Amino acid sequence: MAEGNRRNDGGPTADGPLTAEGDSDSGGRPWSNWAVTLATLLAPTTFIGALLLYFGFAYTDALYAHFGVDAATLGFSTQDYALRSAGALYVPAGAALTVALVAVLVYYAARALGARSGRLPPGGRFAPYLLSVCGLVLFTLGMLGGLGVWDAGAMDTPLLLGSGLVLVVYGRALFFKLSGSEYPVARERLALALVAALVGLSSFWAVHAYAKQHGDDDARYLARNLWLRPAVTVDTTERLNFPPRQARETVLPVADHPQRFRYRYEGLRLLAEVNGRMFLIPENWSETGGSVLVIPANSAVRVAFRAD
Template sequence: MTEAGGDARSLWSRSLGVISAIGPPITVATALLVYFGWARANAQAEDMGLDESLFGYATQDYILISINALYLPLVCILVAGVVWLALDRWLRRRIDEGRHQELIARVAGIAALAAVAVAGTGLLLAIGQPTRAAIFAPYVMAVGVLLAAWGLRLRRHARAGHAPVLSVEERAVEATLVLSIVTLLLFWGTADYAQAVGRGLAASFERRVESLPRAEVYSEKPLGIGVEAVSVTNVGTSEQPLYRYGGLRLLVLSGGRFFFLHDGWTTEEGTVVVLPDDNSIRVEFGN
Protein backbone atom coordinates (compact mmCIF):
# COMPACT_ATOMS: atom_id res chain seq x y z
CA MET A 1 0.00 0.00 0.00
CA THR A 2 1.38 3.39 -0.98
CA GLU A 3 1.76 6.25 1.50
CA ALA A 4 -0.83 8.30 -0.39
CA GLY A 5 -3.30 5.44 -0.26
CA GLY A 6 -2.69 5.03 3.47
CA ASP A 7 -3.20 8.76 4.06
CA ALA A 8 -6.44 8.73 2.09
CA ARG A 9 -7.80 5.77 4.03
CA SER A 10 -6.75 7.33 7.31
CA LEU A 11 -8.53 10.58 6.41
CA TRP A 12 -11.66 8.68 5.38
CA SER A 13 -11.55 6.66 8.61
CA ARG A 14 -11.44 9.83 10.68
CA SER A 15 -14.27 11.38 8.66
CA LEU A 16 -16.45 8.30 9.11
CA GLY A 17 -15.64 8.34 12.81
CA VAL A 18 -16.89 11.92 13.11
CA ILE A 19 -20.10 11.07 11.23
CA SER A 20 -20.69 8.02 13.44
CA ALA A 21 -20.22 10.13 16.54
CA ILE A 22 -22.79 12.65 15.38
CA GLY A 23 -25.32 10.04 14.29
CA PRO A 24 -26.54 8.22 11.17
CA PRO A 25 -27.15 10.62 8.24
CA ILE A 26 -30.84 9.70 7.93
CA THR A 27 -31.44 10.37 11.64
CA VAL A 28 -29.64 13.70 11.49
CA ALA A 29 -31.47 14.72 8.31
CA THR A 30 -34.84 13.83 9.84
CA ALA A 31 -34.07 15.82 12.98
CA LEU A 32 -33.08 18.83 10.89
CA LEU A 33 -36.24 18.61 8.78
CA VAL A 34 -38.38 18.48 11.92
CA TYR A 35 -36.60 21.48 13.42
CA PHE A 36 -36.83 23.61 10.29
CA GLY A 37 -40.50 22.69 9.93
CA TRP A 38 -41.11 23.71 13.54
CA ALA A 39 -39.24 27.01 13.01
CA ARG A 40 -41.42 27.82 10.00
CA ALA A 41 -44.65 26.86 11.77
CA ASN A 42 -43.72 28.74 14.94
CA ALA A 43 -42.90 31.98 13.09
CA GLN A 44 -46.13 31.76 11.09
CA ALA A 45 -48.22 31.12 14.21
CA GLU A 46 -46.64 34.02 16.12
CA ASP A 47 -47.38 36.48 13.31
CA MET A 48 -50.98 35.28 13.31
CA GLY A 49 -51.34 35.76 17.06
CA LEU A 50 -51.34 32.05 17.84
CA ASP A 51 -49.18 29.54 19.62
CA GLU A 52 -47.69 26.86 17.41
CA SER A 53 -48.74 24.09 19.81
CA LEU A 54 -52.42 24.83 19.05
CA PHE A 55 -52.06 23.27 15.60
CA GLY A 56 -51.05 19.90 17.04
CA TYR A 57 -48.59 19.11 14.26
CA ALA A 58 -47.05 15.65 14.23
CA THR A 59 -43.49 14.81 13.18
CA GLN A 60 -44.65 14.01 9.65
CA ASP A 61 -46.35 17.40 9.41
CA TYR A 62 -43.15 19.23 10.38
CA ILE A 63 -41.19 17.30 7.77
CA LEU A 64 -43.70 18.12 5.04
CA ILE A 65 -43.91 21.84 5.79
CA SER A 66 -40.12 22.10 6.05
CA ILE A 67 -39.73 21.24 2.36
CA ASN A 68 -40.97 24.65 1.30
CA ALA A 69 -38.44 26.30 3.62
CA LEU A 70 -35.49 24.15 2.52
CA TYR A 71 -36.01 23.94 -1.24
CA LEU A 72 -34.27 27.20 -2.23
CA PRO A 73 -31.32 26.96 0.22
CA LEU A 74 -30.61 23.35 -0.76
CA VAL A 75 -30.70 24.11 -4.49
CA CYS A 76 -28.31 27.04 -4.03
CA ILE A 77 -25.94 24.98 -1.86
CA LEU A 78 -25.90 22.08 -4.34
CA VAL A 79 -25.31 24.35 -7.35
CA ALA A 80 -22.51 26.15 -5.51
CA GLY A 81 -21.00 22.78 -4.54
CA VAL A 82 -20.97 21.56 -8.14
CA VAL A 83 -19.34 24.79 -9.36
CA TRP A 84 -16.76 24.68 -6.56
CA LEU A 85 -15.89 21.03 -7.27
CA ALA A 86 -15.38 21.68 -10.98
CA LEU A 87 -13.25 24.77 -10.33
CA ASP A 88 -11.18 23.00 -7.66
CA ARG A 89 -10.40 20.08 -9.98
CA TRP A 90 -9.49 22.42 -12.80
CA LEU A 91 -7.09 24.46 -10.65
CA ARG A 92 -5.47 21.40 -9.07
CA ARG A 93 -4.96 19.89 -12.51
CA ARG A 94 -3.14 23.05 -13.57
CA ILE A 95 -0.98 22.88 -10.44
CA ASP A 96 -0.17 19.19 -10.93
CA GLU A 97 0.82 19.91 -14.54
CA GLY A 98 3.16 22.65 -13.33
CA ARG A 99 1.23 25.45 -15.06
CA HIS A 100 0.68 28.85 -13.47
CA GLN A 101 1.63 27.61 -10.01
CA GLU A 102 2.93 30.97 -8.82
CA LEU A 103 -0.11 32.85 -10.18
CA ILE A 104 -2.58 30.40 -8.62
CA ALA A 105 -0.77 30.59 -5.27
CA ARG A 106 -0.85 34.39 -5.31
CA VAL A 107 -4.52 34.61 -6.32
CA ALA A 108 -5.49 31.94 -3.79
CA GLY A 109 -3.77 33.87 -1.00
CA ILE A 110 -5.52 37.10 -1.96
CA ALA A 111 -8.86 35.26 -2.20
CA ALA A 112 -8.34 33.80 1.29
CA LEU A 113 -7.71 37.25 2.77
CA ALA A 114 -10.76 38.67 0.95
CA ALA A 115 -12.88 35.76 2.21
CA VAL A 116 -11.82 36.47 5.80
CA ALA A 117 -12.91 40.08 5.30
CA VAL A 118 -16.24 38.90 3.89
CA ALA A 119 -16.84 36.57 6.84
CA GLY A 120 -15.96 39.36 9.27
CA THR A 121 -18.36 41.73 7.51
CA GLY A 122 -21.13 39.15 7.81
CA LEU A 123 -20.42 38.76 11.51
CA LEU A 124 -20.54 42.53 12.05
CA LEU A 125 -23.86 42.72 10.17
CA ALA A 126 -25.33 39.90 12.25
CA ILE A 127 -24.28 41.63 15.47
CA GLY A 128 -25.06 45.23 14.49
CA GLN A 129 -28.29 44.71 12.51
CA PRO A 130 -29.65 41.29 13.48
CA THR A 131 -33.19 41.91 12.22
CA ARG A 132 -32.11 43.03 8.76
CA ALA A 133 -29.14 40.77 8.16
CA ALA A 134 -30.17 37.62 10.01
CA ILE A 135 -31.16 35.72 6.85
CA PHE A 136 -28.09 36.52 4.77
CA ALA A 137 -25.29 37.06 7.31
CA PRO A 138 -24.82 33.36 8.28
CA TYR A 139 -24.60 32.36 4.61
CA VAL A 140 -22.10 35.16 3.94
CA MET A 141 -19.98 33.99 6.87
CA ALA A 142 -20.17 30.35 5.70
CA VAL A 143 -19.02 31.31 2.19
CA GLY A 144 -16.20 33.39 3.67
CA VAL A 145 -14.97 30.53 5.88
CA LEU A 146 -15.11 28.02 3.01
CA LEU A 147 -13.32 30.33 0.55
CA ALA A 148 -10.64 31.17 3.11
CA ALA A 149 -9.95 27.49 3.86
CA TRP A 150 -10.02 26.58 0.17
CA GLY A 151 -7.70 29.45 -0.76
CA LEU A 152 -5.16 28.44 1.89
CA ARG A 153 -5.19 24.80 0.80
CA LEU A 154 -4.73 25.76 -2.85
CA ARG A 155 -1.90 28.09 -1.93
CA ARG A 156 -0.13 25.36 0.06
CA HIS A 157 -0.66 22.89 -2.78
CA ALA A 158 0.71 25.31 -5.37
CA ARG A 159 3.73 26.21 -3.22
CA ALA A 160 4.62 22.65 -2.27
CA GLY A 161 3.66 20.81 -5.43
CA HIS A 162 2.78 17.18 -4.73
CA ALA A 163 4.41 17.03 -1.27
CA PRO A 164 1.90 17.33 1.57
CA VAL A 165 2.55 20.32 3.81
CA LEU A 166 0.41 19.07 6.70
CA SER A 167 0.15 15.60 8.14
CA VAL A 168 -3.02 13.55 7.74
CA GLU A 169 -4.00 14.24 11.35
CA GLU A 170 -3.52 17.98 10.94
CA ARG A 171 -5.56 18.03 7.75
CA ALA A 172 -8.30 15.99 9.40
CA VAL A 173 -8.48 18.42 12.34
CA GLU A 174 -8.50 21.41 9.97
CA ALA A 175 -11.27 19.91 7.82
CA THR A 176 -13.33 18.97 10.88
CA LEU A 177 -13.10 22.48 12.33
CA VAL A 178 -13.99 24.14 9.03
CA LEU A 179 -16.91 21.79 8.37
CA SER A 180 -18.20 22.24 11.92
CA ILE A 181 -18.17 26.03 11.63
CA VAL A 182 -19.78 25.97 8.18
CA THR A 183 -22.44 23.48 9.30
CA LEU A 184 -23.39 25.64 12.27
CA LEU A 185 -23.56 28.75 10.08
CA LEU A 186 -25.72 26.99 7.49
CA PHE A 187 -27.96 25.68 10.27
CA TRP A 188 -28.30 29.23 11.62
CA GLY A 189 -29.04 30.73 8.22
CA THR A 190 -31.51 28.03 7.20
CA ALA A 191 -33.39 28.30 10.48
CA ASP A 192 -33.71 32.07 9.98
CA TYR A 193 -34.81 31.50 6.39
CA ALA A 194 -37.46 29.01 7.54
CA GLN A 195 -38.78 31.58 10.02
CA ALA A 196 -38.86 34.22 7.27
CA VAL A 197 -40.85 31.82 5.09
CA GLY A 198 -43.32 31.32 7.95
CA ARG A 199 -43.74 35.07 8.47
CA GLY A 200 -44.18 35.51 4.73
CA LEU A 201 -46.95 32.91 4.69
CA ALA A 202 -48.74 34.67 7.53
CA ALA A 203 -48.57 37.95 5.62
CA SER A 204 -49.76 36.26 2.42
CA PHE A 205 -52.98 35.12 4.13
CA GLU A 206 -53.80 38.78 4.68
CA ARG A 207 -53.55 39.43 0.93
CA ARG A 208 -55.37 36.33 -0.23
CA VAL A 209 -57.87 35.61 2.54
CA GLU A 210 -60.72 35.95 0.04
CA SER A 211 -59.25 33.10 -2.02
CA LEU A 212 -59.35 30.62 0.85
CA PRO A 213 -62.22 28.09 0.91
CA ARG A 214 -65.44 29.71 2.14
CA ALA A 215 -66.89 27.95 5.19
CA GLU A 216 -70.31 28.00 6.85
CA VAL A 217 -70.56 26.49 10.31
CA TYR A 218 -73.81 25.04 11.66
CA SER A 219 -74.36 24.41 15.34
CA GLU A 220 -77.36 23.62 17.53
CA LYS A 221 -75.88 25.76 20.31
CA PRO A 222 -74.54 29.32 20.15
CA LEU A 223 -70.78 29.30 19.59
CA GLY A 224 -70.18 32.79 20.90
CA ILE A 225 -67.94 33.93 18.05
CA GLY A 226 -67.34 37.59 18.83
CA VAL A 227 -66.06 38.75 15.44
CA GLU A 228 -67.96 41.49 13.61
CA ALA A 229 -67.15 40.05 10.20
CA VAL A 230 -68.77 36.73 11.15
CA SER A 231 -72.54 36.70 10.68
CA VAL A 232 -74.86 34.45 12.65
CA THR A 233 -78.36 33.43 11.58
CA ASN A 234 -80.87 31.14 13.24
CA VAL A 235 -82.03 28.90 10.40
CA GLY A 236 -83.87 26.46 12.68
CA THR A 237 -87.04 26.74 14.67
CA SER A 238 -87.78 27.91 18.19
CA GLU A 239 -88.08 24.28 19.30
CA GLN A 240 -84.95 23.14 17.44
CA PRO A 241 -82.65 26.11 16.89
CA LEU A 242 -79.83 25.82 14.36
CA TYR A 243 -77.27 28.58 14.09
CA ARG A 244 -75.40 29.27 10.88
CA TYR A 245 -72.13 31.23 11.00
CA GLY A 246 -70.92 32.81 7.77
CA GLY A 247 -68.01 34.98 6.69
CA LEU A 248 -65.43 32.38 7.62
CA ARG A 249 -62.50 31.08 5.58
CA LEU A 250 -60.79 27.74 6.23
CA LEU A 251 -57.14 28.10 7.15
CA VAL A 252 -56.26 24.52 8.09
CA LEU A 253 -57.63 21.41 9.78
CA SER A 254 -55.03 20.09 12.20
CA GLY A 255 -54.86 18.40 15.58
CA GLY A 256 -58.60 17.75 15.66
CA ARG A 257 -59.43 21.47 15.26
CA PHE A 258 -60.68 23.74 12.51
CA PHE A 259 -58.78 27.01 12.13
CA PHE A 260 -60.80 29.72 10.42
CA LEU A 261 -59.98 33.22 9.28
CA HIS A 262 -62.72 35.74 8.57
CA ASP A 263 -63.32 38.06 5.64
CA GLY A 264 -61.06 41.09 5.90
CA TRP A 265 -58.63 39.31 8.23
CA THR A 266 -55.28 41.05 8.88
CA THR A 267 -52.27 40.16 10.99
CA GLU A 268 -52.76 43.35 13.01
CA GLU A 269 -56.47 43.20 13.85
CA GLY A 270 -57.71 39.82 12.65
CA THR A 271 -58.95 36.97 14.82
CA VAL A 272 -58.37 33.29 14.22
CA VAL A 273 -61.48 31.25 15.08
CA VAL A 274 -60.70 27.77 16.42
CA LEU A 275 -63.47 25.16 16.59
CA PRO A 276 -63.34 21.46 17.44
CA ASP A 277 -63.69 18.89 14.69
CA ASP A 278 -66.43 16.84 16.29
CA ASN A 279 -70.16 16.17 16.08
CA SER A 280 -71.06 19.43 17.84
CA ILE A 281 -70.72 21.38 14.58
CA ARG A 282 -71.23 20.82 10.87
CA VAL A 283 -69.15 22.64 8.31
CA GLU A 284 -69.95 23.33 4.67
CA PHE A 285 -67.25 24.50 2.28
CA GLY A 286 -67.52 26.39 -0.98
CA ASN A 287 -65.63 28.67 -3.35
Protein backbone atom coordinates in the same frame (compact mmCIF):
# COMPACT_ATOMS: atom_id res chain seq x y z
CA MET B 1 -6.13 -44.03 16.95
CA ALA B 2 -3.91 -41.69 18.91
CA GLU B 3 -3.47 -39.48 15.88
CA GLY B 4 -7.20 -39.43 15.26
CA ASN B 5 -7.86 -38.55 18.90
CA ARG B 6 -5.38 -35.71 18.74
CA ARG B 7 -7.17 -34.32 15.70
CA ASN B 8 -10.58 -34.65 17.31
CA ASP B 9 -9.31 -32.93 20.46
CA GLY B 10 -8.36 -29.84 18.48
CA GLY B 11 -4.62 -30.47 18.27
CA PRO B 12 -2.23 -28.55 16.10
CA THR B 13 -3.32 -30.08 12.83
CA ALA B 14 -3.77 -28.36 9.51
CA ASP B 15 -7.52 -28.52 9.72
CA GLY B 16 -7.82 -27.16 13.25
CA PRO B 17 -6.62 -23.55 12.75
CA LEU B 18 -8.53 -23.22 9.49
CA THR B 19 -11.78 -24.30 11.15
CA ALA B 20 -11.29 -21.97 14.11
CA GLU B 21 -10.51 -19.00 11.85
CA GLY B 22 -13.49 -19.76 9.65
CA ASP B 23 -15.79 -19.83 12.69
CA SER B 24 -14.39 -16.49 13.84
CA ASP B 25 -15.01 -14.87 10.47
CA SER B 26 -18.51 -16.25 10.07
CA GLY B 27 -19.56 -15.51 13.64
CA GLY B 28 -17.86 -12.18 14.38
CA ARG B 29 -16.95 -10.07 11.37
CA PRO B 30 -20.27 -10.23 9.50
CA TRP B 31 -22.07 -8.90 12.58
CA SER B 32 -19.55 -6.10 13.02
CA ASN B 33 -19.76 -5.25 9.32
CA TRP B 34 -23.55 -5.11 9.54
CA ALA B 35 -23.29 -2.83 12.58
CA VAL B 36 -20.93 -0.45 10.78
CA THR B 37 -23.14 -0.46 7.69
CA LEU B 38 -26.28 0.26 9.67
CA ALA B 39 -24.57 3.03 11.63
CA THR B 40 -23.32 4.57 8.37
CA LEU B 41 -26.82 4.51 6.88
CA LEU B 42 -28.81 5.49 9.93
CA ALA B 43 -26.67 8.36 11.19
CA PRO B 44 -27.11 10.63 8.12
CA THR B 45 -30.78 9.65 7.86
CA THR B 46 -31.41 10.58 11.48
CA PHE B 47 -29.52 13.86 11.08
CA ILE B 48 -31.41 14.83 7.91
CA GLY B 49 -34.71 13.86 9.54
CA ALA B 50 -33.92 16.05 12.54
CA LEU B 51 -33.10 18.97 10.22
CA LEU B 52 -36.36 18.53 8.31
CA LEU B 53 -38.31 18.40 11.56
CA TYR B 54 -36.65 21.50 13.00
CA PHE B 55 -36.92 23.60 9.83
CA GLY B 56 -40.52 22.48 9.34
CA PHE B 57 -41.36 23.62 12.85
CA ALA B 58 -39.60 26.97 12.28
CA TYR B 59 -41.54 27.55 9.06
CA THR B 60 -44.89 26.48 10.58
CA ASP B 61 -44.35 28.54 13.72
CA ALA B 62 -43.63 31.68 11.70
CA LEU B 63 -46.59 31.04 9.38
CA TYR B 64 -49.26 30.67 12.06
CA ALA B 65 -47.70 33.16 14.48
CA HIS B 66 -48.68 35.84 11.97
CA PHE B 67 -52.33 34.96 12.69
CA GLY B 68 -51.78 34.83 16.45
CA VAL B 69 -51.68 31.02 16.68
CA ASP B 70 -48.81 29.20 18.37
CA ALA B 71 -47.55 26.19 16.43
CA ALA B 72 -47.54 24.14 19.62
CA THR B 73 -51.30 24.76 19.92
CA LEU B 74 -51.89 23.23 16.51
CA GLY B 75 -50.32 19.92 17.46
CA PHE B 76 -48.94 18.91 14.07
CA SER B 77 -47.20 15.54 13.88
CA THR B 78 -43.52 15.09 13.10
CA GLN B 79 -44.47 13.94 9.61
CA ASP B 80 -46.43 17.16 9.05
CA TYR B 81 -43.44 19.26 10.10
CA ALA B 82 -41.09 17.26 7.87
CA LEU B 83 -43.39 17.70 4.85
CA ARG B 84 -43.78 21.42 5.50
CA SER B 85 -40.01 21.88 5.60
CA ALA B 86 -39.61 21.01 1.91
CA GLY B 87 -40.66 24.44 0.67
CA ALA B 88 -38.28 26.14 3.08
CA LEU B 89 -35.28 24.06 1.95
CA TYR B 90 -35.57 24.13 -1.84
CA VAL B 91 -33.85 27.48 -2.37
CA PRO B 92 -31.07 27.11 0.26
CA ALA B 93 -30.28 23.54 -0.79
CA GLY B 94 -30.29 24.42 -4.49
CA ALA B 95 -28.06 27.46 -3.96
CA ALA B 96 -25.61 25.54 -1.76
CA LEU B 97 -25.36 22.64 -4.21
CA THR B 98 -24.81 25.00 -7.16
CA VAL B 99 -22.02 26.87 -5.38
CA ALA B 100 -20.47 23.57 -4.29
CA LEU B 101 -20.55 22.27 -7.87
CA VAL B 102 -18.76 25.37 -9.19
CA ALA B 103 -16.19 25.17 -6.39
CA VAL B 104 -15.48 21.48 -7.11
CA LEU B 105 -15.04 22.14 -10.83
CA VAL B 106 -12.59 24.97 -10.14
CA TYR B 107 -10.76 22.83 -7.59
CA TYR B 108 -10.23 19.92 -9.97
CA ALA B 109 -9.23 22.28 -12.77
CA ALA B 110 -6.60 23.79 -10.47
CA ARG B 111 -5.34 20.34 -9.51
CA ALA B 112 -5.04 19.29 -13.14
CA LEU B 113 -3.24 22.54 -14.00
CA GLY B 114 -0.83 22.15 -11.10
CA ALA B 115 -0.09 18.52 -11.91
CA ARG B 116 0.52 19.30 -15.60
CA SER B 117 2.74 22.37 -15.25
CA GLY B 118 4.47 21.50 -11.98
CA ARG B 119 4.55 25.19 -11.04
CA LEU B 120 2.15 28.06 -10.50
CA PRO B 121 0.94 29.81 -13.67
CA PRO B 122 1.32 33.61 -14.04
CA GLY B 123 -1.05 35.32 -11.63
CA GLY B 124 -1.99 32.02 -10.02
CA ARG B 125 0.09 32.80 -6.94
CA PHE B 126 -2.17 35.72 -6.02
CA ALA B 127 -5.61 34.24 -6.76
CA PRO B 128 -5.67 31.88 -3.73
CA TYR B 129 -4.43 34.65 -1.45
CA LEU B 130 -7.12 36.98 -2.81
CA LEU B 131 -9.80 34.39 -2.02
CA SER B 132 -8.49 33.95 1.52
CA VAL B 133 -8.34 37.70 2.12
CA CYS B 134 -11.92 38.09 0.87
CA GLY B 135 -12.91 35.28 3.22
CA LEU B 136 -11.27 37.04 6.18
CA VAL B 137 -13.11 40.25 5.30
CA LEU B 138 -16.46 38.45 5.13
CA PHE B 139 -15.79 36.61 8.39
CA THR B 140 -14.88 39.90 10.11
CA LEU B 141 -18.08 41.54 8.84
CA GLY B 142 -20.07 38.59 10.15
CA MET B 143 -18.44 38.86 13.58
CA LEU B 144 -19.13 42.59 13.73
CA GLY B 145 -22.74 42.01 12.66
CA GLY B 146 -23.19 39.36 15.31
CA LEU B 147 -21.82 41.73 17.96
CA GLY B 148 -24.25 44.47 16.86
CA VAL B 149 -21.61 46.84 15.44
CA TRP B 150 -23.69 47.16 12.29
CA ASP B 151 -27.33 46.33 11.61
CA ALA B 152 -27.12 42.81 10.19
CA GLY B 153 -30.20 40.94 9.06
CA ALA B 154 -31.27 37.56 10.35
CA MET B 155 -29.40 35.71 7.61
CA ASP B 156 -26.51 38.15 7.11
CA THR B 157 -24.42 37.12 10.11
CA PRO B 158 -24.45 33.33 9.57
CA LEU B 159 -23.96 33.67 5.81
CA LEU B 160 -20.98 35.99 6.23
CA LEU B 161 -19.39 33.80 8.89
CA GLY B 162 -19.83 30.55 6.99
CA SER B 163 -18.91 31.84 3.54
CA GLY B 164 -15.87 33.67 4.95
CA LEU B 165 -14.48 30.52 6.53
CA VAL B 166 -15.15 28.51 3.39
CA LEU B 167 -13.31 31.05 1.21
CA VAL B 168 -10.28 31.06 3.52
CA VAL B 169 -9.96 27.27 3.40
CA TYR B 170 -10.80 27.13 -0.31
CA GLY B 171 -8.12 29.67 -1.16
CA ARG B 172 -5.51 27.70 0.76
CA ALA B 173 -6.59 24.44 -0.89
CA LEU B 174 -6.30 26.05 -4.34
CA PHE B 175 -2.78 27.25 -3.52
CA PHE B 176 -1.68 23.72 -2.66
CA LYS B 177 -3.31 22.20 -5.73
CA LEU B 178 -1.86 24.80 -8.10
CA SER B 179 1.58 24.03 -6.72
CA GLY B 180 0.99 20.30 -7.13
CA SER B 181 0.98 19.53 -3.39
CA GLU B 182 -1.52 17.52 -1.42
CA TYR B 183 -3.97 19.17 0.95
CA PRO B 184 -4.79 19.10 3.83
CA VAL B 185 -1.49 18.77 5.62
CA ALA B 186 -1.46 16.84 8.89
CA ARG B 187 -0.88 19.87 11.14
CA GLU B 188 -4.03 21.61 9.87
CA ARG B 189 -6.54 18.81 10.25
CA LEU B 190 -7.70 19.89 13.71
CA ALA B 191 -8.23 23.44 12.46
CA LEU B 192 -10.15 22.12 9.47
CA ALA B 193 -12.38 20.08 11.76
CA LEU B 194 -13.18 23.19 13.79
CA VAL B 195 -13.84 25.17 10.61
CA ALA B 196 -16.18 22.44 9.38
CA ALA B 197 -18.08 22.57 12.68
CA LEU B 198 -18.40 26.35 12.48
CA VAL B 199 -19.54 26.20 8.85
CA GLY B 200 -22.14 23.57 9.75
CA LEU B 201 -23.40 25.71 12.62
CA SER B 202 -23.57 28.78 10.38
CA SER B 203 -25.45 26.82 7.72
CA PHE B 204 -27.93 25.55 10.30
CA TRP B 205 -28.37 29.11 11.59
CA ALA B 206 -28.85 30.60 8.11
CA VAL B 207 -31.40 28.03 6.93
CA HIS B 208 -33.34 28.41 10.20
CA ALA B 209 -33.52 32.18 9.60
CA TYR B 210 -34.59 31.55 6.01
CA ALA B 211 -37.31 29.14 7.13
CA LYS B 212 -38.67 31.73 9.57
CA GLN B 213 -38.61 34.44 6.91
CA HIS B 214 -40.20 32.13 4.34
CA GLY B 215 -43.00 31.26 6.76
CA ASP B 216 -43.67 34.92 7.54
CA ASP B 217 -43.72 35.82 3.82
CA ASP B 218 -46.18 33.01 3.08
CA ALA B 219 -48.36 34.15 5.99
CA ARG B 220 -48.51 37.71 4.66
CA TYR B 221 -49.41 36.43 1.21
CA LEU B 222 -52.12 34.20 2.66
CA ALA B 223 -53.52 37.07 4.74
CA ARG B 224 -53.99 39.08 1.54
CA ASN B 225 -55.51 36.11 -0.31
CA LEU B 226 -57.66 34.25 2.20
CA TRP B 227 -59.91 33.18 -0.66
CA LEU B 228 -57.28 30.49 -1.32
CA ARG B 229 -58.46 28.68 1.82
CA PRO B 230 -61.72 26.64 1.79
CA ALA B 231 -64.90 28.58 2.58
CA VAL B 232 -66.73 27.25 5.64
CA THR B 233 -70.32 27.55 6.90
CA VAL B 234 -70.76 26.51 10.53
CA ASP B 235 -74.00 25.70 12.35
CA THR B 236 -73.78 25.64 16.14
CA THR B 237 -76.04 25.14 19.14
CA GLU B 238 -74.55 28.15 20.95
CA ARG B 239 -73.58 31.62 19.83
CA LEU B 240 -69.93 32.03 18.89
CA ASN B 241 -68.00 35.01 20.18
CA PHE B 242 -66.69 36.62 17.01
CA PRO B 243 -65.63 40.30 17.03
CA PRO B 244 -68.11 42.65 15.32
CA ARG B 245 -68.35 42.43 11.52
CA GLN B 246 -65.96 39.49 11.27
CA ALA B 247 -68.57 36.81 10.56
CA ARG B 248 -72.16 36.81 9.34
CA GLU B 249 -74.46 35.36 11.99
CA THR B 250 -77.90 34.03 11.15
CA VAL B 251 -80.42 32.76 13.70
CA LEU B 252 -81.92 29.60 12.27
CA PRO B 253 -85.73 29.48 12.30
CA VAL B 254 -87.45 27.15 14.72
CA ALA B 255 -89.39 24.56 12.71
CA ASP B 256 -92.21 22.28 13.80
CA HIS B 257 -89.57 19.76 14.75
CA PRO B 258 -86.96 21.68 16.73
CA GLN B 259 -83.37 21.12 15.68
CA ARG B 260 -80.25 21.24 17.76
CA PHE B 261 -78.48 23.89 15.68
CA ARG B 262 -79.66 27.44 16.34
CA TYR B 263 -76.98 29.69 14.78
CA ARG B 264 -75.28 29.78 11.39
CA TYR B 265 -71.99 31.55 10.69
CA GLU B 266 -70.72 32.43 7.23
CA GLY B 267 -67.80 34.42 5.86
CA LEU B 268 -65.23 32.06 7.39
CA ARG B 269 -62.21 30.27 5.99
CA LEU B 270 -60.52 27.12 7.21
CA LEU B 271 -57.02 28.02 8.34
CA ALA B 272 -56.10 24.53 9.57
CA GLU B 273 -57.67 21.28 10.75
CA VAL B 274 -55.58 19.26 13.17
CA ASN B 275 -56.43 16.53 15.69
CA GLY B 276 -60.19 16.96 15.48
CA ARG B 277 -60.10 20.77 15.74
CA MET B 278 -60.80 23.40 13.12
CA PHE B 279 -59.08 26.77 13.15
CA LEU B 280 -61.44 29.23 11.46
CA ILE B 281 -60.44 32.68 10.29
CA PRO B 282 -62.80 35.45 9.03
CA GLU B 283 -62.55 36.45 5.39
CA ASN B 284 -61.98 40.09 6.40
CA TRP B 285 -59.27 39.23 8.92
CA SER B 286 -56.76 41.99 9.68
CA GLU B 287 -53.61 42.14 11.80
CA THR B 288 -55.01 44.87 14.02
CA GLY B 289 -58.37 43.36 14.96
CA GLY B 290 -58.41 39.86 13.55
CA SER B 291 -58.98 36.65 15.49
CA VAL B 292 -58.93 32.91 14.89
CA LEU B 293 -61.62 30.70 16.42
CA VAL B 294 -61.00 27.07 17.38
CA ILE B 295 -64.01 24.74 17.29
CA PRO B 296 -64.19 20.95 17.64
CA ALA B 297 -64.82 18.92 14.53
CA ASN B 298 -67.48 16.69 16.10
CA SER B 299 -71.24 16.38 16.39
CA ALA B 300 -71.48 19.64 18.38
CA VAL B 301 -71.20 21.60 15.12
CA ARG B 302 -72.34 21.15 11.56
CA VAL B 303 -69.86 22.22 8.92
CA ALA B 304 -70.33 22.77 5.20
CA PHE B 305 -67.55 23.54 2.74
CA ARG B 306 -68.16 25.32 -0.52
CA ALA B 307 -66.12 26.26 -3.56
CA ASP B 308 -65.81 29.90 -4.55
